[in-house]
Amino acid sequence: MSSATRKAAAILLSGGLDSMVTAGIAREQGYALHALTIDYGQRHSIELQSARMIAKKLGAERHVEIKADLRALGGSALTDDIEVPKGGVGGDIPVTYVPARNLVFLSLTTAFAEASGARDIFIGVNALDYSGYPDCRPEFIESFAATANLATKAGVEEGAPFRIHAPLQHLSKADIAKEAARLALDPAWSWSCYDPLPGGKPCGACDSCRLRRKGFAEAGLVDGLEYPAGAPPV
Numbered sequence: 001m002s003s004a005t006r007k008a009a010a011i012l013l014s015g016g017l018d019s020m021v022t023a024g025i026a027r028e029q030g031y032a033l034h035a036l037t038i039d040y041g042q043r044h045s046i047e048l049q050s051a052r053m054i055a056k057k058l059g060a061e062r063h064v065e066i067k068a069d070l071r072a073l074g075g076s077a078l079t080d081d082i083e084v085p086k087g088g089v090g091g092d093i094p095v096t097y098v099p100a101r102n103l104v105f106l107s108l109t110t111a112f113a114e115a116s117g118a119r120d121i122f123i124g125v126n127a128l129d130y131s132g133y134p135d136c137r138p139e140f141i142e143s144f145a146a147t148a149n150l151a152t153k154a155g156v157e158e159g160a161p162f163r164i165h166a167p168l169q170h171l172s173k174a175d176i177a178k179e180a181a182r183l184a185l186d187p188a189w190s191w192s193c194y195d196p197l198p199g200g201k202p203c204g205a206c207d208s209c210r211l212r213r214k215g216f217a218e219a220g221l222v223d224g225l226e227y228p229a230g231a232p233p234v
Contacts, residue, residue, distance in 0.1 A: 006032040009120040010113035015050030018124030024183040033060040041071035050191040084195040086205040102135035173215025188224030204231025
């Protein structure tokens with residue numbers, strides 16, 4: 001099917017494993033990919049390079065990268081001078097939570113989708129193996145979909161409501177690793193670490209690294225990223 005006959009989908013593409021698999025699922029479903037990557041001043045900006053690679057590998061029709069620098073707001077170890085925790089995933093909302101990040105990102109992706117003629121929006125949020133972020137929950141995604149259709153010309157005048165797709169919502173990280181393998185996506189294209197080491201290697205100890213390493217181990221699959229020898233066991 002040519003790109004001219006495929007329906008467009010807007011993909012929030014961070015460069016992480018989840019966003020890569022989500023983009024792969026959208027492509028498998030026959031959508032023409034319009035990818036949006038947001039440079040929000042994250043300390044793990046290496047993921048922007050991964051997003052560019054993923055967009056290219058998946059044959060995105062369009063890949064737009066915009067800046068929405070959240071460092072000025074502070075309040076997160078990913079955007080402020082706060083140490084990234086390395087003690088393991090806990091039960092509370094961690095300091096790596098970026099205030100209202102997915103609310104901001106989905107708003108930008110909705111604007112991108114409307115301008116691109118896309119009414120399907122794909123986001124790689126996950127409510128099982130995640131770090132306790134409130135903006136990854138299904139009730140948030142459902143609420144945002146309703147808001148998007150109240151706040152846009154497409155939803156109000158054109159009778160073309162937006163649909164928010166979160167295909168990984170109820171998958172474990174092991175399931176997501178298996179989906180990457182099924183879709184023939186190389187995990188090494190993606191990046192997950194919150195606190196990269198000098199030289200561009202993942203730390204292996206932050207929450208995101210631990211969840212990723214655990215997922216691949218449980219799936220019995222090779223990750224594709226090289227972790228330091230001293231990384232804690234999963």
